[in-house]
Amino acid sequence: MGLIELAAAKALASSAVFLFMTLLMMAAAKRISTCIVLFSLQSAIMAAEILAVAYANKSIESYAVASLVIVVKIVGIPYLLFRIMRNLKASQDVAALTTGAQSVFIMAGLILLSFFAVAPYAKTLRVDEDMLAAAIGLVLAGAFLMVSRKKALMQVIGLLVLENGILLAALTTTFGMPLVIEIGIFFDLLMGVFLMGLFVFRIRDTFEHLDVSKLRRLRG
Numbered sequence: 380m381g382l383i384e385l386a387a388a389k390a391l392a393s394s395a396v397f398l399f400m401t402l403l404m405m406a407a408a409k410r411i412s413t414c415i416v417l418f419s420l421q422s423a424i425m426a427a428e429i430l431a432v433a434y435a436n437k438s439i440e441s442y443a444v445a446s447l448v449i450v451v452k453i454v455g456i457p458y459l460l461f462r463i464m465r466n467l468k469a470s471q472d473v474a475a476l477t478t479g480a481q482s483v484f485i486m487a488g489l490i491l492l493s494f495f496a497v498a499p500y501a502k503t504l505r506v507d508e509d510m511l512a513a514a515i516g517l518v519l520a521g522a523f524l525m526v527s528r529k530k531a532l533m534q535v536i537g538l539l540v541l542e543n544g545i546l547l548a549a550l551t552t553t554f555g556m557p558l559v560i561e562i563g564i565f566f567d568l569l570m571g572v573f574l575m576g577l578f579v580f581r582i583r584d585t586f587e588h589l590d591v592s593k594l595r596r597l598r599g
Contacts, residue, residue, distance in 0.1 A: 395513035397424050398547075399490055402520045405540070406486035407479045410471040414536050415460045418543075421517075422452035425543055428510075429550060448546075456539065460532065474529040482527065489519040510551045517544025 401421040408414050426448040433441030464471070475482060493515035494508070501508035521541025525534045 394424050394428050395507075395509040398513045399516060402486055402490065402516060402540075403483055405520070405524070405536075406482040409473060409479065411464060411473055411530065411532050411536075412461070412471055414473065414533065415457050415464075418536055418539055419453050419457045421540070421543060422448055425547060425550075426453060428547070432550060452539075452543075460535070464532065472530075473533050476527045476529065485523060485527075486520060489523060490516045493519060504552055506551050510547065514544050514548035514551055517541065517547060520544075 398421060401417050401424070405414050405417045408417065426445050429441055429445040429448060432438065433445060477485065490512075493512045496515055497508060497511040501511055504511070518541050521537045521539070521544060524537030524540060528534060528537065
């Protein structure tokens, strides 16, 4: 194994630690803008992982997927989210149901749970246990953000984190999905963010706030 190949393998193995750090910081964040930046950073780590896999496997499709991640997740989606925030002129508070300390504690518990969940399967699948745990951790973290944050924009970010976990799981277990499927997923993701942006504007115009928990009052 050459020096560059060894460096790529080490970078891929250690990237799980950085992904976990973004999750803990996202749990502690009090501003939506901070969470958007952390999502962009998380996506940059994912792009680096895909580039490492692409180089190790000499996969042109993986290079194309990494390019899509850079364009869509590192640049495109954060830009759209920041633009939505600027147009809404709403409070940037994440409006969490838990305190910052409680959120970090729960997030750490979810990360620990992800390691216990993948331990019996990592050797069977012959994949890196840390990376598979990171994928499950991202899925659990995204779900936690969606249910513990009352602002609609934070629920969008939770969905994006969850999708990052699905992408990482595909990268770890199958070394990536076919390029056509990846393009379809990214297109659906962009359309989803666009439609949820319209939904957020509709909530603000109708109810003059972005707190989706208050929509429960509409039940008959």
